[in-house]
Amino acid sequence: MRLTQRDVRATALTALAVAYYVAFVRGVDMAALSDVHVVAACVFALGLAEGFAGGDLFRVGDSGSMDRGLLVESMLATVAMLAATGALLTGSEVLLAMLVSDIVLLWAAGTVRHLALPRPAARAVRREDVMYRAPDGRRAAAARGRSTLRGR
Numbered sequence: 096m097r098l099t100q101r102d103v104r105a106t107a108l109t110a111l112a113v114a115y116y117v118a119f120v121r122g123v124d125m126a127a128l129s130d131v132h133v134v135a136a137c138v139f140a141l142g143l144a145e146g147f148a149g150g151d152l153f154r155v156g157d158s159g160s161m162d163r164g165l166l167v168e169s170m171l172a173t174v175a176m177l178a179a180t181g182a183l184l185t186g187s188e189v190l191l192a193m194l195v196s197d198i199v200l201l202w203a204a205g206t207v208r209h210l211a212l213p214r215p216a217a218r219a220v221r222r223e224d225v226m227y228r229a230p231d232g233r234r235a236a237a238a239r240g241r242s243t244l245r246g247r
Contacts, residue, residue, distance in 0.1 A: 104148040109202040112141035116195045135182035135191050142198040164208035171201045
């Protein structure tokens with residue numbers, strides 16, 4: 096399958112989270128980069144936005160069960176939640192680095208999974224969705240053979 100706009104948005108948000116973290120590590124003098132707690136909250140918010148922008152929230156495999164990619168992403172998301180909570184509570188730079196790397200891994204796993212998915216089948220057209228032209232040029236609905244015109 097090909098990448099979609101959701102994947103592009105997720106890539107941009109992931110790059111923004113990484114850039115924010117790199118600016119913090121390099122010691123850029125900004126108020127928004129002053130504390131580990133602030134950076135952890137911002138990176139976590141960007142990670143959540145990336146997940147919502149690029150994720151398949153309710154995708155279920157053909158067999159009705161979760162596929163391996165979703166299982167791996169669920170485990171990575173759990174680790175990201177734990178790392179974010181730890182970084183917010185303790186102010187640990189190690190947990191912040193773990194959060195950023197986990198967000199990048201989540202993005203990579205999601206992108207690879209989206210590329211590996213088969214293309215969705217074209218939606219079948221139901222008879223009720225098709226509009227026919229009557230012999231006199233007027234539109235008539237196919238549903239139950241009724242015309243869309245009043246009185247008929």
